[in-house]
Amino acid sequence: MNEVPLQLVEAPLEETVVRIALAGALGMFLGLEREWSQKSAGIRTFSLISLLAAVFTILSLETAVGEGLLILGGFLVIVQGVLLAVQGLLGDEDAGLSLTTSVSMLVAYGVGALVAAQYIIEGVTVAVLSSLLLVLKRELHEFAWGLSREEMRSTTEFAILAFVIYPLLPSSYDLNLGVTEITLEPTVIWLMVVAVAGIGIANYAIVSTYGDRGIAVTGFFGGLASSTAVVGTMLDHVRQRPDAASYAVAAILLANAAMAARNLAIAVGFTIGGGSPVLVEAVVPLGAVIVVAFAIAGLTADWGQSSEMDLESPFSLKNALAFGAVFLVVLVFGSVAESSFGTLGFYATAVASGFVSSAGATTSAVVLYRGGQLAAAEATIAILLATVSSIVVKAMLAATSSNDGFRNQVAIYSVALLLGGSLASLVFIV
Known part of the structure; x- marks a missing residue:
């Protein structure tokens, strides 16, 4: 009887489908602040990026073609981030905000890969800290600008x-x-x-x-x-x-x-x-x-x-x-x-x-x-x-x-x- 709770705690995170779902949830968590700030990439984009990273990571661990897909996915996220940054430079949106969104997308990709590779604590930590950095944007700017x-x-x-x-x-x-x-x-x-x-x-x-x-x-x-x-x-x-x-x-x-x-x-x-x-x-x-x-x-x-x-x-x-x-x-x-x-x-x-x-x-x-x-x-x-x-x-x-x-x-x-x-x-x- 004492072994059942331990199995219930350990088994889900070892299931591939559970790790894919967690990667998507953490991507949504990261995209929440971007959505609230009405940026070009929001909850859906960030969640899809994390899901993509999770799928490619699992394929890289279990198949021969997965590693190439994982690298290709990361490259595509970087390209998309560069396009957003350029759009910010040419458009009305602040270039710094566009760059933040671009980097956040790459972080979401990394979080999905970490979770899929069973680095659960590391992935959750990166997601939480990144979200804090996004939410505390004004406070961090005021702190830095106010330093003597x-x-x-x-x-x-x-x-x-x-x-x-x-x-x-x-x-x-x-x-x-x-x-x-x-x-x-x-x-x-x-x-x-x-x-x-x-x-x-x-x-x-x-x-x-x-x-x-x-x-x-x-x-x-x-x-x-x-x-x-x-x-x-x-x-x-x-x-x-x-x-x-x-x-x-x-x-x-x-x-x-x-x-x-x-x-x-x-x-x-x-x-x-x-x-x-x-x-x-x-x-x-x-x-x-x-x-x-x-x-x-x-x-x-x-x-x-x-x-x-x-x-x-x-x-x-x-x-x-x-x-x-x-x-x-x-x-x-x-x-x-x-x-x-x-x-x-x-x-x-x-x-x-x-x-x-x-x-x-x-x-x-x-x-x-x-x-x-x-x-x-x-x-x-x-x-x-x-x-x-x-x-x-x-x-x-x-x-x-x-x-x-x-x-x-x-x-x-x-x-x-x-x-x-x-x-x-x-x-x-x-």
Whole structure:
């Protein structure tokens, strides 16, 4: 009885007629936006192109003449696309729109071929992403046109880090320090650097778009990239407007929540699929910090107010490399300290590095855990110590404010966050 559902799920996609029907449906899906935009090629044309590709692909897999037909079909689609582009140049239709339609037809042909060749997931992915690109045409144009020179440069630098440097790095490297030998994972380390930089870019886009609509956006999303930036902004805001202390405190709390969420994402996300079990031990204490921060912010803030954050460039190659350098130094010194003074040495390193970058200390602990140099409990403690350091340093920065109410509230609520995380850890252990 248990084998029947599995057969029902697997059998249809292996049937030729089902794959032909799916190819036609995906072609219709791709042509939907073109039809809605009243272009020269719409639902029927795109569906027929995908069906043609599916038929020729199946013939190429099962007969000797099919491969030639598949190539001929692709050539005919290209010719038709060129004719549409020329028609757009000579007629009233925008040449760029005609070119988009022409390329979309070729994509539809490719989707039909992928599905017929049993690359189902790949074909569906291409169809969905292509449809999104067509639907989000205006938004993508506005985004590209609205980029400043600095933003364009930052985007290019990020693309180089993510798509050029990352594939060139080795999967592992043994670093001999004399007193100890560390097995580094350059690809994982660089992926973490790219992930943190990507969070910064996403934060920049969201805060730039919605920053003046509420402190929840500026505090939480600002804290994903730099919680210190949130504190600095709120310090200046409270200095200029003392009555803004309640939601300035909420912004710092939400920045702490974002910082804890980022560390939790690194701790869990980068241990999925590795040789070691997922680091679930960090979920409860960090989750408690997030929940307590949101609860206090929701109860104490005046949500009728709003604040703007003046963020710098969305991404900086210098900052990314600096983060990578801090992370590598923490990793090396943490390993040396652990080798010389045991686990306590690495804990001390995690506390110190948490004042600079809790993400760096978290990634260091995760890499050592993945390499088997730290146990799950030890890696979790190091992550928590770095998180505590980050909360404490923000409270220390807030203590420089001349507003007594503001600095006292930040101090009290920071203690509440620490107690909440500690109690959750004790309950979980017991």
